[in-house]
Amino acid sequence: MTGEGESVARGTPVIRTRGITMEYPRVRALDALDLDVGQGVTGLVGANGAGKSTLIKVLLGLLAPTSGDAQVLGHDVRSQGAAIRARVGYMPEHDCLPADVSASEFVVHMGRMSGLPHTVARERAADVLRHVGLAEERYRVMGGYSTGMKQRAKLAQALVHDPDLVLLDEPTNGLDPASRDDMLDLVRRIGTDFGISVLVTSHLLGELERVSDHVVVLDGGRLLRSSATSEFTEATGTLLVEVLGTTTERDRLGHALAERGLQCHPVDGAVEVVPPPGGEVGGVDVRDLVRDTVIDLDLGLVRIQEGRHRIQDVFAVREEVAQP
Numbered sequence: 001m002t003g004e005g006e007s008v009a010r011g012t013p014v015i016r017t018r019g020i021t022m023e024y025p026r027v028r029a030l031d032a033l034d035l036d037v038g039q040g041v042t043g044l045v046g047a048n049g050a051g052k053s054t055l056i057k058v059l060l061g062l063l064a065p066t067s068g069d070a071q072v073l074g075h076d077v078r079s080q081g082a083a084i085r086a087r088v089g090y091m092p093e094h095d096c097l098p099a100d101v102s103a104s105e106f107v108v109h110m111g112r113m114s115g116l117p118h119t120v121a122r123e124r125a126a127d128v129l130r131h132v133g134l135a136e137e138r139y140r141v142m143g144g145y146s147t148g149m150k151q152r153a154k155l156a157q158a159l160v161h162d163p164d165l166v167l168l169d170e171p172t173n174g175l176d177p178a179s180r181d182d183m184l185d186l187v188r189r190i191g192t193d194f195g196i197s198v199l200v201t202s203h204l205l206g207e208l209e210r211v212s213d214h215v216v217v218l219d220g221g222r223l224l225r226s227s228a229t230s231e232f233t234e235a236t237g238t239l240l241v242e243v244l245g246t247t248t249e250r251d252r253l254g255h256a257l258a259e260r261g262l263q264c265h266p267v268d269g270a271v272e273v274v275p276p277p278g279g280e281v282g283g284v285d286v287r288d289l290v291r292d293t294v295i296d297l298d299l300g301l302v303r304i305q306e307g308r309h310r311i312q313d314v315f316a317v318r319e320e321v322a323q324p
């Protein structure tokens with residue numbers, strides 16, 4: 001770190017907002033948001049329109065909030081936007097790459113824009129393009145890139161100046177499941193291999209659980225929840241039972257378990273069993289009862305595992321509360 005950034009002690013929030021409100025002419029995109037983001041990888045999740053991109057632009061000093069205060073790496077977003085952008089990498093959501101330029105030229109250029117000398121910018125560009133998996137294709141013009149390659153090039157330019165923090169806006173947007181997993185692995189490695197703090201957004205509520213240390217949930221510009229990922233995914237006390245076959249086999253099992261006195265209901269492809277107090281029915285352990293039932297029905301057991309909360313549950317709970 002350089003300059004004022006050096007005074008940011010470890011453990012101090014890398015991002016801190018107090019009462020940040022952002023009003024567009026017709027919509028309040030952020031509503032009195034108080035947020036502390038620490039070091040490590042933080043997932044910022046929320047449905048489309050929740051205010052994620054607006055928050056990122058405010059944090060970069062690109063949009064002046066209507067009211068409230070925010071600091072990034074100790075710098076004020078209203079008056080020190082340039083200092084923030086010098087130490088923060090930004091991967092925008094939308095395609096912003098020039099079609100007739102190679103990834104190498106582009107990333108070198110972005111490094112030069114950040115103040116790196118030419119030779120250093122070239123070395124750094126080669127490093128980050130290798131890191132994101134574009135070493136082979138780096139001299140090809142980006143107009144011919146797939147969506148996945150474009151996302152990687154956008155990520156590389158966010159890293160070229162060796163930032164202390166990167167803000168990644170929907171890096172998995174438009175990617176197929178395999179490319180999405182690759183991108184999420186890259187995001188995780190930015191945090192673990194390089195020690196760069198990451199704020200990464202997604203409108204897919206479940207996808208950041210496995211790469212984030214901490215998850216922040218936004219809804220309608222408000223903070224719905226901010227917790228360590230482990231708290232979101234803590235055990236529910238239930239069992240999820242999956243058997244081979246379709247919903248027909250799943251429902252046969254569900255009915256049989258209910259007949260044997262267990263409270264249960266279908267969840268996606270599995271049956272969720274709520275064990276009674278003590279975990280036994282008529283002196284038989286619930287897991288044994290489930291296994292015996294599966295055998296009696298001549299079904300194939302895939303797994304019995306502990307049920308865990310999911311980030312989506314935060315929204316489900318809120319909707320239930322909102323119902324009359």
Ligand SMILES: Nc1ncnc2c1ncn2[C@@H]1O[C@H](COP(=O)(O)OP(=O)(O)OP(=O)(O)O)[C@@H](O)[C@H]1O
Binds near residue numbers: 051055
């Ligand atoms: N420049 C703008 N002018 C007016 N309204 C805007 C502008 N930018 C965003 N909005 C509105 O502000 C709200 C929050 O938008 P924002 O893009 O921050 O949400 P988001 O969570 O990033 O969603 P998405 O993933 O769809 O981009 C939305 O209702 C959006 O329509």
